[in-house]
Amino acid sequence: MRSVKEVSVAIIGGGPAGLAAAVRLYDKGIKDIVILEREKMPGGILRQCIHDGFGLTRFKETLSGPEYAQRFIDMAEERKIPYITDTTVLEITPDRKIYAASKNGILEIQAKAVILAMGCRERTRGAISIPGERPSGVYTAGVAQSYINLYNKMVGKEVVILGSGDIGMIMARRLTLEGAHVQAVFEIQPYSSGLPRNVEQCLRDYNIPLYLSHTVTDILGKERLEGVVVSRVDEHMQPIPGTEKTYTCDTLILSVGLIPENELSIGAGVTLDGRSKGAVVDENYQTDIEGIFAAGNVLHVHDLVDFVSREAESLADAVAAYIENGELRKCSLEVETDTNITHTIPQKISGEKSFLLSMRVRQPMKNCEIVISQGGQIIKKKNFKKALPAEMIQIPIDAEKLNSSENLEVSAIC
Amino acid sequence: MLREFICIMCPQGCALQAEEENGKVLEVSGNTCPRGKEYAIQEITAPMRNIATSVKVENGELPLASVRLTGPIPKSKIFRAMDEIRKIYVKAPVKTGDIVIENLLGTGESVIITKTIHKI
Ligand SMILES: Cc1cc2nc3c(=O)[nH]c(=O)nc-3n(C[C@H](O)[C@H](O)[C@H](O)COP(=O)(O)OP(=O)(O)OC[C@H]3O[C@@H](n4cnc5c(N)ncnc54)[C@H](O)[C@@H]3O)c2cc1C
């Protein structure tokens, strides 16, 4: 007979979110925990992000991705927090039973609380449907990054990049350093979807042009990619006939966005937010299924890992309280937004607890003001010289200013 | 002459403007903190960058170990630095912080391992 293991907290995913949550829980006295990780090693996506720029907020120094991850792995190991690697979670039930495939067969775990920390995955060409052939030589940026940085496999010599996401730009620089020729980056939006500093240090530094309002409209080649056709797009993002230009290349890298990885969450009955593509959570990072919590890229896509660690630690504080008290305060107030804001985390609050409000703006805005109010009463205002969709905005909200009967309204005003 | 660029010292990415005359910086604006000003002056007089890449590992659980420089080097030396780093082979195990090249191209900066790789 299979034995069912019982734990206080099971953490799905051993990336920065899962590790930070585990360490914090342990330090709060919740030691009966386990991390389940699909890969051979913990660390998550950071293991392949070898460039520097991580940890400035957290450690006041600039580290590479693997170094940042290692700090948290070391903290988990010092505390002897058990993690089971090479183990893929297949199912989570609404009553928090977990089924996972490991080298030793199927694992069954019953947890009092489950933390979803599965990270995100990349959008693929299918999701954005470019017409044309399907030759080899088309990669998503993250896959190209893992080939080059983990497995020593170069992807190609003449490269075109579609999408100005941060990973695409970082790969433009990486490929250039490895001797490839990156011809250009094309972005369908009229603005870059990645951080300005990456436009500067990954593209401008290496004279790689960035064409805004452009997209790939055809893919050429039968077996191996031979080229791409690029067109300008109008304000409705429709290709403008007559603007087609052919680029000869053997590699096309797609950096067209990330989406939270939520197959397991859906199976557990968790309600997702169509805007963030992650779970709907309250100020405790609890989903609408009691005892199931989420943080990190599985909840909403982050640009900075420092914020992932902090979010996971706040989650762990709430999970520790949940384990100790058996329940958390009900959150029945909604966080509502105007059309300038794509989504917020959390989406629900009680009005009785301080929390960190995360959000993104829909399009670039200059000299704008984020206004947070309740029943017409302004709770907080913050001015921004510039606000970009690429940069997550986080504003702490103080419980003392809140009431517990009216929804919270968030708007961005220019 | 007015030069405009983005500060890369932190994720905030402030848009800097620097007034320059014959390689001398007269005025910097747009920076949120003093590091932005320092960066602007450096960028105009002698631009510096850090780089990250990998070195090959023998007998490791992965074929590569990631590396970076301990500090930025002149931008003009980046491709020569890559050529030097490409020549390196290390034997597993290696750990974060191990030095693989000291004083790279006379810059005073070293190449260090950023990922622990165990032996197989
Ligand atoms: C390619 C890429 C480049 C990035 N570059 C930067 C950067 O330059 N600077 C920066 O600050 N941030 C960067 N980020 C963002 C930062 O790395 C992420 O925000 C951070 O890694 C998210 O941490 P996480 O723990 O939520 O997810 P992840 O790091 O993705 O970890 C999730 C973990 O869950 C595991 N998992 C998933 N499903 C299962 C399952 N069913 N069973 C068991 N385990 C599972 C995965 O194997 C993985 O280890 C980048 C992100 C990506 C995707």
Ligand code: SF4
């Ligand atoms: S000026 Fe200061 S705040 Fe602005 S990007 Fe540079 S280091 Fe960051």
